[in-house]
Every structure is written in structure tokens, then in C-alpha cells.
């Protein structure tokens with residue numbers, strides 16, 4: 143199996159007809175933690191959306207978790223997404239369901255049937271994010287950091303090869319942001335899950351250095367070329 147989870151070659155990233163990024167060349171390996179930075183509107187979200195099949199790849203070549211982005215269709219998009227964990231800034235938990243029901247919803251939607259396995263997997267992911275006590279709690283009774291942990295637990299359910307995180311700490315205070323960042327880095331290490339972490343937060347990058355790729359003037363620039 144290839145060690146590369148993401149491989150883009152001369153990819154064009156588009157929002158409809160508008161080209162957001164040109165000639166993107168990007169490689170991300172198993173277990174690698176990478177920051178994705180750039181000003182607002184520079185194309186971070188568009189790049190992530192292309193990687194999870196929400197925007198089509200029409201120019202260049204792209205492979206994510208073994209799926210060719212250029213030939214995705216209604217059948218293969220759900221299969222690709224099962225290999226990915228997606229974490230947004232807004233927590234997007236179902237507000238009328240408890241923590242465990244939110245997690246169960248995803249497992250059932252992705253084909254899990256056996257009750258004992260469902261329960262076991264929910265227990266495991268909540269333990270990984272340190273929330274095993276909160277399984278019956280409703281989302282609004284959790285703090286922002288706890289809600290984001292549930293979202294990360296949800297992203298982990300199907301043992302993704304990569305977590306795509308779009309400003310996951312955007313709504314959190316600095317201390318809670320650090321906790322979430324450290325949790326994702328620890329998961330990357332322990333489970334060999336790659337993480338692509340889009341952020342505006344230079345404080346985090348300075349405190350917890352890692353490889354950086356930057357969206358600038360319609361291009362992707364890698365860490366070798368820049369200083370933060």
C-alpha cells in the first residue's frame with residue numbers, strides 16, 4: 143500500500159468557473175501532520191473541499207486515499223469519505239441527539255449493523271478524545287472544546303486515513319484551541335492518521351511547529367520556501 147494519502151499533480155482548484163488555485167502539487171504521507179494556512183479567501187476551504195469530493199477536480203491529477211479525484215461519482219464519493227475524517231469550525235452536531243446518538247447516527251449511515259460492535263466503537267472513540275463520561279449528554283450541555291472533541295470522535299469512527307480539519311479551533315479560546323491541536327497531533331502519531339489542519343491562528347503554529355503549506359496568490363507554497 144502506498145505511503146501517500148494525498149497526491150495532487152498540477153491540480154487546478156475551482157469554484158464553478160473561478161480558478162482559486164493553479165498548478166497545485168501536494169503530497170501528504172500516512173501519519174503526517176500539516177498546517178494549511180493563507181489569508182481569508184486564499185483557497186484553503188476550496189482545496190479541502192476538492193480533497194473530499196465536494197468540488198470536482200477537472201484540471202490535473204489527484205489521488206486521495208487511493209481514490210482518483212478526477213473520476214469520482216455518486217458511488218465512489220461515499221467510499222472516499224469513509225476513508226476521511228472531516229472536522230469543521232462549526233461543530234455540526236445534531237442538536238436533538240445525545241453524544242452517543244450523534245456517533246451512532248454516523249455508524250448506522252456507514253453500514254454498521256451489529257449492536258455490540260456499534261457500542262464498542264462509540265466507547266473507543268469517546269475514550270480517545272477523553273469524553274467517555276459524556277456519552278449521554280446533549281450537545282448544548284457541553285463546552286465548545288468538548289463539542290469539538292465529539293466532532294473529532296465522530297471523524298475517527300471509521301478509522302480514517304486522514305483528518306481534514308477546516309479551522310477546527312476557530313470558535314475556541316486559546317487554551318481550548320491548544321487542547322484540540324494537541325489531541326489531533328497525538329492521534330496523528332498514535333494511529334498513524336494524517337492531519338491537514340487549516341488555520342488562521344499563527345499563535346498555534348508558532349507554539350506547535352509542523353510542516354506548513356500556504357495558499358498565496360493562487361498558488362500553494364510549501365514550507366521550504368517561507369518563514370512564518
Ligand SMILES: Nc1ncnc2c1ncn2[C@@H]1O[C@H](COP(=O)(O)OP(=O)(O)OP(=O)(O)O)[C@@H](O)[C@H]1O
Nearest residue numbers: 157158160162180181182183184185186187188189
Ligand atoms: N460557493 C462558492 N461559489 C463561488 N465562489 C466561491 C464559493 N466559495 C468560495 N468562493 C471563492 O473562492 C475563493 C476561495 O475561497 P475559500 O473559501 O476557499 O478561501 P479560504 O482560504 O478557505 O477562506 P477562509 O479562511 O475565509 O475560510 C474566494 O475568492 C471565494 O470568494
